[in-house]
Amino acid sequence: MIKKRIYSPGPVDVSPLTLLEMAQPVMHHRTKEFEAIVAEVVEGLKYVFQTKGDVLIFASSGTGGMEGAISNTLNPGDKAICVRGGKFGERWAQLVSAFGGEPLNLDVEWGQAVDPQQIADALKADPSIRAVCVQASETSTGVAHPVKEIADIVKGYSDTLFIVDGITAVGVMDIPFDRWGLDILVGGSQKAWRLPPGLAFAAVSDKAWAAVEKCTQPRYYFDWAKEKKNLAKNTTAYTPAVSLMVGLAQVLREMREEGLESLFARSASYARAFREAMLALGLKLFAPDSPSDSITAVYGPEGMDAGAIVKHLSSKFGITIAGGQDHAKGKIFRVSHMGYLDALDMVTAVAALEMTLNDLGHQVELGAGVRAAQKALA
Ligand SMILES: Cc1ncc(COP(=O)(O)O)c(C=O)c1O
Numbered sequence: 001m002i003k004k005r006i007y008s009p010g011p012v013d014v015s016p017l018t019l020l021e022m023a024q025p026v027m028h029h030r031t032k033e034f035e036a037i038v039a040e041v042v043e044g045l046k047y048v049f050q051t052k053g054d055v056l057i058f059a060s061s062g063t064g065g066m067e068g069a070i071s072n073t074l075n076p077g078d079k080a081i082c083v084r085g086g087k088f089g090e091r092w093a094q095l096v097s098a099f100g101g102e103p104l105n106l107d108v109e110w111g112q113a114v115d116p117q118q119i120a121d122a123l124k125a126d127p128s129i130r131a132v133c134v135q136a137s138e139t140s141t142g143v144a145h146p147v148k149e150i151a152d153i154v155k156g157y158s159d160t161l162f163i164v165d166g167i168t169a170v171g172v173m174d175i176p177f178d179r180w181g182l183d184i185l186v187g188g189s190q191k192a193w194r195l196p197p198g199l200a201f202a203a204v205s206d207k208a209w210a211a212v213e214k215c216t217q218p219r220y221y222f223d224w225a226k227e228k229k230n231l232a233k234n235t236t237a238y239t240p241a242v243s244l245m246v247g248l249a250q251v252l253r254e255m256r257e258e259g260l261e262s263l264f265a266r267s268a269s270y271a272r273a274f275r276e277a278m279l280a281l282g283l284k285l286f287a288p289d290s291p292s293d294s295i296t297a298v299y300g301p302e303g304m305d306a307g308a309i310v311k312h313l314s315s316k317f318g319i320t321i322a323g324g325q326d327h328a329k330g331k332i333f334r335v336s337h338m339g340y341l342d343a344l345d346m347v348t349a350v351a352a353l354e355m356t357l358n359d360l361g362h363q364v365e366l367g368a369g370v371r372a373a374q375k376a377l378a
Pocket of ligand 1: 009010062135138188197
């Protein structure tokens with residue numbers, strides 16, 4: 001028998017308690033009982049997004065939240081700076097193009113964070129730019145982009161929105177939406193929320209709502225104004241993902257009980273311990289300078305296909321992690337610090353990696369990484 005463990009940067013593991021909540025008989029969504037769930041979930045989301053404004057909920061994967069962010073705020077022909085430092089940065093540019101906008105691509109080497117000065121310069125040179133789109137955590141590379149610094153710059157432009165993909169950041173890293181003055185922040189259930197895939201969230205500022213009003217773009221399912229009106233009545237425009245919402249209510253109760261400070265500190269400690277372990281094994285981090293706390297990307301040993309590590313972990317140990325994407329394929333592997341996992345899961349991941357490397361012919365001292373992780377966690 002092999003016990004299955006999922007340490008991929010989404011989907012992540014879901015706790016037995018949340019699974020039990022979601023296993024309850026499906027309730028009808030046009031009932032007082034479900035309205036109470038919506039009300040509870042909206043309040044909980046506001047707590048985690050750190051906003052007094054609106055947080056919208058969609059029955060979609062995270063990309064639905066990203067699509068709505070563009071289709072509700074940018075008019076055809078509008079220019080948007082898209083920070084392309086990985087697979088998901090590219091998605092912003094594709095979405096802007098798909099809705100007739102003009103993406104101004106700010107290409108950043110994979111593994112590096114964007115330099116906020118480049119955004120300041122671009123906006124100064126062309127104040128007609130309507131949006132700046134970035135990832136708080138670029139999952140394909142394990143980089144955390146400097147969200148606060150960029151927010152401070154974009155704030156100076158009254159007609160420019162700061163649109164942030166927080167799909168692997170919200171609930172892991174401290175991104176106070178109101179305090180930092182973000183305009184849109186997107187989240188997704190299968191990441192920090194310790195839920196199965198199927199929900200997208202978006203916090204929306206007053207500045208963004210003003211853009212929504214002026215937006216002439218055709219839209220239907222992802223019509224944010226319609227969704228806002230319905231949420232004000234504790235309901236949703238269309239049939240919601242009822243069971244996921246019930247699970248979300250449970251997760252949010254747990255998050256509130258733990259408190260944001262502890263939640264963020266815990267994720268940071270797992271990420272730190274994992275990085276220390278990789279360095280102790282002589283491996284190189286893909287994003288050493290600005291690492292995300294939700295996922296770590298690591299180069300495989302010289303001459304070894306990193307995809308073989310991913311495969312071996314799965315076949316021999318039942319552990320799912322992720323490989324690299326596009327040109328990072330075969331070069332890196334990626335391990336999550338999100339979901340229903342704790343410090344010992346990180347130690348387990350390191351132990352399995354040590355055994356995997358040895359099995360694949362790259363000799364490392366067994367326990368060296370584990371020791372480094374334990375020391376960092378102590
Ligand atoms: C940073 C980031 N953005 C966007 C997405 C896309 O989300 P989804 O696959 O839920 O549509 C992901 C998924 O891995 C992600 O990590």
